[in-house]
Amino acid sequence: DVKVTQSSRYLVKRTGEKVFLECVQDMDHENMFWYRQDPGLGLRLIYFSYDVKMKEKGDIPEGYSVSREKKERFSLILESASTNQTSMYLCASSSTSLPRWTDTQYFGPGTRLTVL
């Protein structure tokens, strides 16, 4: 069974703290993604990675950075957390080597981050 796991389900941090969100997938997928999910805004792409040590900005990268040192792990970093980064963060992974009719992104359970 496909598995994408995230290190925390709930996290509470203070403004200015450095925050690390971890994501691990066990499917040997090349692509990994970080989205944030907000009511009324849907999911928005923060960063993605298509290979180890490779990273690309998504639609809303400001205030975030990422790290991918191993194929199975993709970390999202909030260098200095702010209240407007309070959100649900979803990690996902996908493979580019699967046939199109089976292609999909697999999502983790999400981390609900509250910044006070």
Place this chain on the structure above:
Amino acid sequence: AQRVTQPEKLLSVFKGAPVELKCNYSYSGSPELFWYVQYSRQRLQLLLRHISRESIKGFTADLNKGETSFHLKKPFAQEEDSAMYYCALKGSWDSGYALNFGKGTSLLVTP
């Protein structure tokens, strides 16, 4: 520009009634579209993809390139269909094939 529009934030229907969740897209190439569903306290999961022409849990969706639509339909809604539904458009290679999501439609099926 790639864009997905879901015009309804909330859709409420009675059990047994037909349901249609609307999705329109803009994309210059050949689109690949998906519907994802998120049940309460569960992770986001794929419901169906247009390329497979499948029917999952009684839901179907047809890609209409002329109207640039990919509406999700079910003839008889069930209470367990209550969830958040997202339409998504697969991006191109330079986005890592990331998904562009609509803002979502919350479906509520009442008895």
